[in-house]
Amino acid sequence: MKFLRSFLPSALLLGANVVSAASSWSFDDAVVSVTSKKAGSTAFKDKLFDHVPLSQDVKVGVDDSLKIILTAKEDSTPKRPHQAFLLLQDPDTGLETTFAFSMKESGKGKVDFTQKDIPVQLLTSKSPLRATLLLGSFGVSKPFGSHVFNLDVSVDANTPLPSYEKPLRYGKLPEINHIFKADPKSGPLIISLFFTGAVLATVPVLLGVWSYLGANLSHLGAATSSAPISHTLFFGSIVSMEGIFFLYYYKWSLFTMLPVAGVVGLVAFLSGSKALGEVQGRRLAGQR
Amino acid sequence: MRWILSFLLLGLLAVVQAASASGNKLLVVIEELAEKSKYSKYLGDLEARGFKLTYESPKSDKVALFELGERAYDHLLILPPKSKGLGPQLTPKILLDFINAGGNILLTLSSSHPTPSALVSLLLELDIHLPSDRTGLVVDHFNYDTISAAEKHDVVLVPRPDALRSDVKNFFAGDGKDVIAFPKGVGQTLGNTSPLLTPILRAPRTAYSYNPKEEVEGVDDPFAVGQQLSLVTAMQARNSARFTVIGASEMLENAWFDAKVKPSAGLTGAASDKAAKTANQAFAKEVTGWTFNEIGVLKVGKIEHHLDEGETEPVINPKIYRVKNDVKYFIELSEYQWDKWVPFQPAEGDNVQLEFSMLSPFHRLPLTLSSTTPTSTIWTTSFKIPDQHGIFNFKVNHKRPLLSNIEEKNTVTVRHFAHDEWPRSWAITGAWPWMAGIAVTVAGWVGFVALWLWSKPVPLKLTNSGKKVV
Numbered sequence: 001m002k003f004l005r006s007f008l009p010s011a012l013l014l015g016a017n018v019v020s021a022a023s024s025w026s027f028d029d030a031v032v033s034v035t036s037k038k039a040g041s042t043a044f045k046d047k048l049f050d051h052v053p054l055s056q057d058v059k060v061g062v063d064d065s066l067k068i069i070l071t072a073k074e075d076s077t078p079k080r081p082h083q084a085f086l087l088l089q090d091p092d093t094g095l096e097t098t099f100a101f102s103m104k105e106s107g108k109g110k111v112d113f114t115q116k117d118i119p120v121q122l123l124t125s126k127s128p129l130r131a132t133l134l135l136g137s138f139g140v141s142k143p144f145g146s147h148v149f150n151l152d153v154s155v156d157a158n159t160p161l162p163s164y165e166k167p168l169r170y171g172k173l174p175e176i177n178h179i180f181k182a183d184p185k186s187g188p189l190i191i192s193l194f195f196t197g198a199v200l201a202t203v204p205v206l207l208g209v210w211s212y213l214g215a216n217l218s219h220l221g222a223a224t225s226s227a228p229i230s231h232t233l234f235f236g237s238i239v240s241m242e243g244i245f246f247l248y249y250y251k252w253s254l255f256t257m258l259p260v261a262g263v264v265g266l267v268a269f270l271s272g273s274k275a276l277g278e279v280q281g282r283r284l285a286g287q288r
Numbered sequence: 289m290r291w292i293l294s295f296l297l298l299g300l301l302a303v304v305q306a307a308s309a310s311g312n313k314l315l316v317v318i319e320e321l322a323e324k325s326k327y328s329k330y331l332g333d334l335e336a337r338g339f340k341l342t343y344e345s346p347k348s349d350k351v352a353l354f355e356l357g358e359r360a361y362d363h364l365l366i367l368p369p370k371s372k373g374l375g376p377q378l379t380p381k382i383l384l385d386f387i388n389a390g391g392n393i394l395l396t397l398s399s400s401h402p403t404p405s406a407l408v409s410l411l412l413e414l415d416i417h418l419p420s421d422r423t424g425l426v427v428d429h430f431n432y433d434t435i436s437a438a439e440k441h442d443v444v445l446v447p448r449p450d451a452l453r454s455d456v457k458n459f460f461a462g463d464g465k466d467v468i469a470f471p472k473g474v475g476q477t478l479g480n481t482s483p484l485l486t487p488i489l490r491a492p493r494t495a496y497s498y499n500p501k502e503e504v505e506g507v508d509d510p511f512a513v514g515q516q517l518s519l520v521t522a523m524q525a526r527n528s529a530r531f532t533v534i535g536a537s538e539m540l541e542n543a544w545f546d547a548k549v550k551p552s553a554g555l556t557g558a559a560s561d562k563a564a565k566t567a568n569q570a571f572a573k574e575v576t577g578w579t580f581n582e583i584g585v586l587k588v589g590k591i592e593h594h595l596d597e598g599e600t601e602p603v604i605n606p607k608i609y610r611v612k613n614d615v616k617y618f619i620e621l622s623e624y625q626w627d628k629w630v631p632f633q634p635a636e637g638d639n640v641q642l643e644f645s646m647l648s649p650f651h652r653l654p655l656t657l658s659s660t661t662p663t664s665t666i667w668t669t670s671f672k673i674p675d676q677h678g679i680f681n682f683k684v685n686h687k688r689p690l691l692s693n694i695e696e697k698n699t700v701t702v703r704h705f706a707h708d709e710w711p712r713s714w715a716i717t718g719a720w721p722w723m724a725g726i727a728v729t730v731a732g733w734v735g736f737v738a739l740w741l742w743s744k745p746v747p748l749k750l751t752n753s754g755k756k757v758v
Contacts, residue, residue: 082506083429083496085513096493098513103506134494134555136429137506138441143429145494145555168483170687171455172638176652180675186718195721203731210739218744231741238737242730279741288745 023075024142025135026050030070032149037063037114048133054149057128060115062156067112070101072135078107082137086111088118088151089132090125097122115153120164128152219288223278230274237268307338309585309624310390311362314339315353317346317378318367327367330540330572337582337626339363346374353382359389363580366407368398368537373406380410392530394579396537397474399425399442399500414523415479416533419511421499426475426517426535428495433469433549435563443471445551446519448567449489455637456689459583460488460574466567467551469544473536475517484525486689487518488532488575494555520575528692532579545569578690582626585692589620589664593682593698596670608701610709613673617642619655619684619696622664631665634688640667643683650674655684677704 030048043064046054060066072081084101097119101109115123122129128150136143155161186192223231241264248257282288314334318324321343324331335341342361344351346369354360364386366374387393395411397403402422411418418424428444437443445467451458468489475497478485493514498507523531538544548563577583594602595609596616609615621640623632634640643649651674655667673680680702686694713719 080506082427082498084506085496085510087493087514096514098496098510100508100510100513102508105505134430136494138427138429138439140438142553143494145430167480169453170483170689171453173641173652175641175654176643176649178650178674186716189717192717192720196724199721199724199728203728206732207735210735214746215739215743216746217738217742220742223742235737235741239734242734245730275741288743 023140025072025074025081025137025144026076027070027072027133027135027144028078030068030148032058032066032068034058034060034064034066036061037065048148050144050146050148053147057150057152058131059152059154061154062115062159065112065114066151067110068101069108069110072103072107072109074137074141079137080105080107080109081135081143083134083143084109085134087132087134088122088129090122091127091130092125093121095119095121115155118153120162123153123155123161124164125153219282222282222287223275226281227274227278230271230278233267233271234275237264237271240264241268307627308362308581309587310392310581312339313361314341314363314365314580315351315361316341316343316365316367317351317369317374318343319345319347319369319371321345323367326541326543329542329545329569330576333569333573334576337577339580346378347371349377351375351377353378353386353391354389359386359391362391364391364393365576366393366395368396368401369404370401371404372402373404378406380406380413383410384413387525387529387531388527390527390529392579392581394532394534394576396534396540398537399423399472399474403474411476411533414531415482415485416521416523417477417479418474419497419499421502423499423501424474424497424511425500426470426473426491426495426497426519428492430494430552430554431492432552433471434552435548435550436471441552443469443549444473444491444495444519445549446470446489446492448571451635452486452689455635457584457635457691459578459690460571462567462570462574466570467549467564468571469539469547469549469566469568470519470536471538471544473519473539475512475519475535476521476533477512477516478518478521482523483687483689484523486522486524487520488522488578489518489520489571490515491517491519492554522578522690524690524692526693528585530579530581532575534575539568540572545572577626581624581692583624584690585624586632586686586694587622587624587629588684588694588696589622590618591620591682591696591698592618593700605698606700608703609673610703610705611673611675611677612705614670615673616668616670617655617682618658618666618668620661620664620666621694623691629663631660631663633665638688640684640686642669643685644671644673644680645683646676646678646680649683650676650680673702677702 027050032046032048033042034044036043044058046056048054048068048070058066068086071078072084073079074081080103084103086099086101087096088099089096099111099113099117101111103109130147131149131151132145133148134143134145136145241261244257244261244264248254316331324343331341352360353364383393395407397407403418405422408418408422425442426444427441429441431445432441433443433445448462448466448468449458449460451461470489475491478487491514495517496507496513497511497517519535521533525531534540544566545568547566549566550563574583592604593615594604594606596602596614619640619642621632622629639654642651642653642655644651651671653669653671655669657665658668659666680700682698682700684694684696713723
């Protein structure tokens with residue numbers, strides 16, 4: 001690539017060099033022509049120069065064939081060079097393909113190709129291909145190499161290009177972050193808070209209705225004085241059982257909870273029969 | 289007993305490491321031992337770097353790459369034979385077996401004699417193609433040495449190669465200004481489908497290969513042209529065994545090691561009047577060093593993975609993880625450089641990647657440098673294990689051109705959440721109304737029990753409409 005980049009400015013110098021060198025290769029009577037197969041007519045024809053590229057891009061359509069004829073000369077005598085190549089280069093990628101001229105002993109040579117002969121990597125090029133002509137042979141004569149024209153390949157938009165799959169090359173691969181299922185999300189917090197508040201508000205409503213209906217704790221004194229231990233234990237065990245359920249929810253395992261619940265349950269059973277007996281006594285006495 | 293053995297092994301290893309990361313037994317196959325003197329500088333360099341050289345003629349009965357089924361040599365250098373083949377001991381199959389057994393081969397070609405068909409078919413196995421008539425000569429009318437090849441243009445002067453890609457290390461760059469002389473060489477073309485092949489040195493874009501016997505007048509249908517023509521080609525097999533083809537054996541000769549060359553006027557038209565020394569000696573050292581595992585060899589040190597959830601002393605390399613655990617992974621990498629292990633640094637634009645995979649990767653993450661030791665770099669990343677249970681691998685599959693392959697796989701089990709590992713209900717805001725419902729029920733129940741035990745009935749009164757009121 002370094003080599004290619006340095007090519008452009010010095011290609012301009014080349015013309016001067018060709019003239020000044022003592023012995024060098026050049027060409028004459030070079031004509032580039034594009035023939036359309038369908039129409040059978042020549043769509044484009046121009047003369048090539050050895051020191052400046054054509055100002056106009058050479059356009060090659062789908063059915064067109066491009067032909068170049070020239071006469072190679074070594075020091076103005078027509079002669080066959082060993083190397084007579086036309087290089088087509090994609091200026092963006094640096095990829096290049098070569099067409100060799102078929103040369104005659106007289107120095108006359110021609111090359112012709114159609115779009116099918118151009119590799120698909122170059123057909124998909126965004127910018128026109130740079131065509132470089134090389135003439136060189138053994139010996140001391142200076143070879144000729146210069147940018148002669150730009151080739152604009154227009155592909156048929158209707159027919160797809162031959163598919164080109166990039167071959168496997170080892171390198172860095174694209175990053176992957178695959179997530180099967182996003183984490184579950186709760187609804188808006190404000191809705192949860194509203195309904196939590198609504199649910200909690202039922203407790204004061206319940207207590208209020210109870211007191212409106214005349215609920216009271218007036219027998220507490222009588223009950224505790226007649227059966228203080230069993231009432232305390234029974235009510236305490238009911239509350240403890242709720243506490244046990246809370247601890248079971250919070251961190252206890254089933255086997256921590258079961259023995260404790262058994263003990264509390266036994267207490268509730270034994271004290272409950274006494275406490276509820278006392279309640280029954282009050283009812284039989286006509287107090288409730 | 290065991291520690292003595294390991295000390296012995298360690299000692300052996302130290303001796304071995306003096307030359308190459310993989311042994312120093314080198315077999316040089318040379319047809320006529322007298323020709324050794326032509327390569328004396330090159331072979332002397334090899335000996336100075338610690339290789340133990342054995343010379344054999346391909347015709348000799350003693351030449352054998354395998355002894356009792358094991359590799360007898362670590363490396364093989366084949367200098368071009370004049371005869372038609374390499375004999376029954378060096379058939380393509382045996383040479384391929386040698387590569388498969390981890391041996392490295394440096395093959396040199398020359399256009400002075402037709403390439404033996406055994407070598408052509410060996411290269412064909414590796415998708416390296418030579419001109420079909422076994423005779424090819426690379427010439428370049430734009431970049432030749434005007435001192436030695438003013439007429440024939442067959443000493444091609446090539447600048448030091450650029451990196452293959454921007455993200456590939458360039459081991460052959462030299463100081464950038466040198467020129468390599470490629471005298472009377474055979475160019476190769478490479479198959480496009482193999483990722484194992486790497487052109488080390490490509491021909492200039494004006495060069496071409498022709499048959500000097502048949503295409504004297506001119507070339508109408510050249511074998512290969514320009515950059516498609518590889519002058520020095522490297523192949524690294526999947527087992528990291530290396531095989532290099534040098535198209536011109538003369539490159540390695542004493543005459544070209546410090547020859548002065550004067551480049552012709554190139555395509556740029558800028559001819560240099562100064563004669564410059566070739567970089568062949570340095571380039572030959574780099575190519576040979578790469579082939580014989582002296583550079584570009586990677587080694588994996590310690591691999592570590594553990595939970596990354598705030599533990600002070602996590603279990604190192606556990607066999608089991610849970611889905612959605614945060615984990616951290618470390619891998620230690622070293623690169624061999626001539627005679628020592630140095631910290632490995634990937635090329636600019638490249639990185640080391642970790643895959644967390646079950647059949648296919650679920651995560652592929654770039655590793656970042658965490659620390660450097662005198663001989664290695666330690667690479668790390670942390671990530672969340674995907675929401676899928678199964679058998680997973682921590683996999684580092686580092687395959688890069690010109691670097692030896694790393695394929696490290698550590699298998700772990702990934703299990704479901706246990707029943708007590710889910711988020712608690714109070715952490716879920718949507719559950720709050722339901723939890724409030726339970727609290728309300730509890731409060732109501734306790735209140736009800738208290739009223740049942742201790743409430744005093746109030747006397748009933750009848751209203752006018754007959755409804756009970758307090």
